[in-house]
Amino acid sequence: MRLSDGKTFVGDETGHYTVKAVKGDALVFSYVGTVSDTIKVENERLDVKLKLYIPGEDEYVYVDSIRSLQNELTSFVENKDARIGIAVIINGKDTVSVNGSKDFPMMSVFKFPLALAVAKWVDSNGMSLNDSIAFGPKALIKDTYSPMLKKYGSGLYKMSFKELLEWSLIESDNNAADLLLKRVGGTACATTLLKDVAGELDITIGASEQNMHQDPYTSYLNRSTPLAMATLFDRFDTEIKNRSKSFSDISVMLEQCRTGLDRLAAPFIATNAIVGHKTGTGFPTPEGRISAINDCGYIHLPNGTQYTIAVFVADSAYDMTETSKIIADISEIVFKSLIGSK
Template sequence: MFRLNQFIILLVTLLSVGTGCSTTRHVKHERRYSHMENRLATYIAAQDARIGVAVIIDGKDTVSVNGNRDFPMLSVYKFPQALAVADYCMKNGVGLSDTISIHGDEMKENTWSPMRDRYGVGDLRLPLYELFEYSLRDSDNNACDILFRLIGGTHVADSLMKAMGYDDIVIASTEDEMHRDIYLCYQNRSTPIAMASLFDRFYRREMRHDSPLHEAIGEIMMACTTGNRRLPAPLLPTNAVIGHKTGTGDVNSQGRIIGVNDTGYVFLPNGGGYAVAVFVSDSARNMEDTERMIADISDIIFRSLFNK
């Protein structure tokens, strides 16, 4: 009995020590990034908008404000859609240089479409790579819907997200459907943490090297032409590199912008990096001021991590 009691005391002691070590590590991380979280929370509380932020640092630590709340993705969903297109094309033997048929009625006129501006309204064929460029780099709405048609609809992209474990990323409506009913924009939604996690998986965990299709997606997002006044703004004078996808919405019946978003992965000059998602919904400010909110948030994160 004496030996049994000694064993129980030893076991309890070891478990207590182990728990103490784990708590110490957790507290260390909390202390390390608490200044960033506090600054973000203070900044967000002062804005007349609903804002969610998530930052995943080197795949180890997560800082978030409203990180588990739903926000409309808008064109941010063109990134998970591209992953679904890659999955479909690999299964069906479609390569980047293969051409896709485009019908003239798919070149919608009353929507954002640099592709339509270049080629006009009419039947044509374009390489898959070029459709990726228009959709991801230029956020072309017609290119996006053509890609949805190619893979069989929005539910195919949504199903892939669920299969990958991203239940909080919901893809339900096409760009054309959202254009005809702007409140469907709220239906295509994600939490900041889910989207930041997807970018972390793609860039840091090297999903982008899974195939030539994924390589193309990664390269195109690193050449994104939209949202330069958002996440990239404070990074421009530095050697940091970003791959990102933006989303921009119309004004709703309350006179507020449905959403202004930017999400991506930042490669720091010191070799580190972080995935980041910033969703700004129902902003009462104009577009320029709302974009500045994202730039300010990006600056807080970058300076906190890179000690600038």
């Protein structure tokens, strides 16, 4: 963490960091099982060695469970015929990842960072989510996934920011997302707004749903790493959602998500855990694979443990059901590992 502004940076699986800092900045380094250390920047390169933390008996159990989770997830993805990326941030500090710093296409997961950009734009312009967006019939794509269009028909010409966000986040409506994206100024503006909300993260909004409708491969322009997305959800769950009603409304929508219930949410159906998430679904490739199946979000367990999780599955050789089950199985592994921890 950079003390001057509180911004956090997450290392990759090998422990390497890239941190923007100037001489005189103070950086706090921490890692599970070690004693955190604050170091003043004097040189361009820092080689940081943290001392091993000697905890009490109960804390040993927790540290061991984190290490066991890392090993179990690594083993789980090892022989899968797909490119899988996982990142888990537990209680805002302990991080587990597999291919966490690799690029993945977000697909409709991009509608979550887009929603944060929209909330920022609305608040910055002295508006509320109850204000409306007017649009013409040419703004709506007819042959795309749009339960909103199916319900209201082509006579739809106006809708509030809140309604469009609900359609975009809860139902993953493509037309709703594009109307919001256009209103805030397009992909470049949305990416800039996202940085204003959450700081520098390895997330780019580079294509609209219309772009992806015309050429499915432009979906790769909407990209993120698992670590970046898990960090975004962590910052949202712990701080951003409390900034304004616009942001808090988004958390309600995420917890009402109706898509991909056979993915991250599957292990929690019979529990009272709180699950806020956003899914993404890709397209069949010429090689007979699925380009991407994703699910990312935050989980509040009944025992008080909170964590964020991002799972991206790209170039899957399995069908939709089997690929979704990979995400559900990963979610269950994490859940079972943490249900006894605090």
